[in-house]
Amino acid sequence: MKTLLYTITLALLFASCSSDKPKDKKGELEQLKKQRTELNGKIEKLEAELGQNKTKTDLKDVVVSELAETQFRNYVEVQGKVDAEDNVEVMPESPGTVTAIYVKVGQNVSKGQVLAQLDDKVLRQSVAQLQTQLDLASTVFNRQKNLWDQKIGTEVQYLTAKSQKEGLEKQLAGLKSQAAMNKVKSPVSGTIDAMELKLGQSVAPGSPTGIRVVNASRLKVKALVSENYGGKVNQGDEVTVSLPDVPANLNAHISFAAKVIDPVSRGFNVEVKLPSDKRYRPNMVAVLKIIDYRNDRALVVPVNAVQKSETSEYVFTAVNGKAKKVEVKTGKISDGKAEVLSGLKAGDKVITTGFQELNDGDNVKL
Known part of the structure; x- marks a missing residue:
C-alpha cells in the first residue's frame, strides 16, 4: 500500500510539473516577442536618426579651383653674377718707375686719358737731341730743294738731303711713340674703382698696376648652364633676372650663349x-630663370593636389x-x-x- 501511494504521488507530481512548465515557457515567449517588437521600433528610429546625422557629419569642407586656360612656363634656373662690360685692370706698355699719378679713386675718366706717368727722362733727352738734328736736316733740305728748283746742283745732293731729313723724322716719330708708352692710359671710359699705384713703384708690361677702371653703366649677368640644356637654351631666349641683394626682378633676353661646352x-x-641702374654692382649674385618651355593655353593645377x-x-x-576621382596625365x-x-x-x-x-563619392562642402 505504501508503495502504491508513493508511486501515485510521484505520478501526480510529474504531471503537475509537466503541465506548469509549458505554461511558463509560452508566456515567456510571448513576453519576449512583445519586447522584441518594441526594441525593433526603437532600433529603426535610432538608425534613422543616426543616418541623418551621419549624412550631415560626413560633409567634408574643401577648397576648389576652377580650371581655365592660362600661360604656363617652365624654367631652367641657374645662379650667376653681375659683371661689367668694361671692367679692366690697367697695365703699362713699357717698364719704368712711377713719377706722377693724375687720378684718384672714384674719379671719372675717359678712354685714352693719362692716369700715371713713368720715368722717361732719357727718352726726352733723346727726343730733344734728335729734334735738333732734324731741324738742321730740314734747313739743309729746304736750301738744297731751292737750288734744285733753279737747276743748280746735282740731283744726288737733293736726294741725299731729302733722305736724311725723312730718316730723322721717322726716328723722331719712333722715339715719341716710345715715350708715349711711358704714359699709363685708361683703355676704357669709366670710373676709377681701385688705385693702389704708388709713386716710385716699378712696373712692367703684363704685371698689374693696381688701377681698375669700371664702366658701371654697361653691366651684364654671366652664368654657367649645364650641358644638359645645350639644346634648349639659346641666344634670344626670354629670361627673368633676380637680384636678391637689391632686390629687383626684371625680364630680359639672353644676349649671348656660347656654342662650346667647357671640358x-x-x-x-x-x-x-x-x-x-646705380643699385647694380659688379659681382652681385644674380639668379637667371630661363624659359625653355611654354604653353599659352595650358590647364594647370597645384602640384600637391x-x-x-x-x-x-x-x-x-x-x-x-560629391568628390570624384579623376585620373590625369601631367607634363612639366x-x-x-x-x-x-x-x-x-x-x-x-x-x-x-x-x-x-x-574617397570617391564622399559628400563635400565647398
Missing part, C-alpha cells in the same frame, strides 16, 4: 645685358556636392604648378585643399 665644368656660358597610385596619377574634383612642373595634359577640361572644379582623406 672642365661641362657647361656653357650665357650672358644677359642689364639696364643702367596631384596624387599618385601604383599605376596612375589622379586628382579629386567636386561634382554636384614649375613654380609649384603641374601642367595637365589629359583628364581635365576648362571649367572643372579641382579640389586643392581638403583632399587628403577623401
Whole structure:
C-alpha cells in the first residue's frame, strides 16, 4: 500500500510539473516577442536618426579651383653674377718707375686719358737731341730743294738731303711713340674703382698696376648652364633676372650663349645685358630663370593636389556636392604648378585643399 501511494504521488507530481512548465515557457515567449517588437521600433528610429546625422557629419569642407586656360612656363634656373662690360685692370706698355699719378679713386675718366706717368727722362733727352738734328736736316733740305728748283746742283745732293731729313723724322716719330708708352692710359671710359699705384713703384708690361677702371653703366649677368640644356637654351631666349641683394626682378633676353661646352665644368656660358641702374654692382649674385618651355593655353593645377597610385596619377574634383576621382596625365612642373595634359577640361572644379582623406563619392562642402 505504501508503495502504491508513493508511486501515485510521484505520478501526480510529474504531471503537475509537466503541465506548469509549458505554461511558463509560452508566456515567456510571448513576453519576449512583445519586447522584441518594441526594441525593433526603437532600433529603426535610432538608425534613422543616426543616418541623418551621419549624412550631415560626413560633409567634408574643401577648397576648389576652377580650371581655365592660362600661360604656363617652365624654367631652367641657374645662379650667376653681375659683371661689367668694361671692367679692366690697367697695365703699362713699357717698364719704368712711377713719377706722377693724375687720378684718384672714384674719379671719372675717359678712354685714352693719362692716369700715371713713368720715368722717361732719357727718352726726352733723346727726343730733344734728335729734334735738333732734324731741324738742321730740314734747313739743309729746304736750301738744297731751292737750288734744285733753279737747276743748280746735282740731283744726288737733293736726294741725299731729302733722305736724311725723312730718316730723322721717322726716328723722331719712333722715339715719341716710345715715350708715349711711358704714359699709363685708361683703355676704357669709366670710373676709377681701385688705385693702389704708388709713386716710385716699378712696373712692367703684363704685371698689374693696381688701377681698375669700371664702366658701371654697361653691366651684364654671366652664368654657367649645364650641358644638359645645350639644346634648349639659346641666344634670344626670354629670361627673368633676380637680384636678391637689391632686390629687383626684371625680364630680359639672353644676349649671348656660347656654342662650346667647357671640358672642365661641362657647361656653357650665357650672358644677359642689364639696364643702367646705380643699385647694380659688379659681382652681385644674380639668379637667371630661363624659359625653355611654354604653353599659352595650358590647364594647370597645384602640384600637391596631384596624387599618385601604383599605376596612375589622379586628382579629386567636386561634382554636384560629391568628390570624384579623376585620373590625369601631367607634363612639366614649375613654380609649384603641374601642367595637365589629359583628364581635365576648362571649367572643372579641382579640389586643392581638403583632399587628403577623401574617397570617391564622399559628400563635400565647398
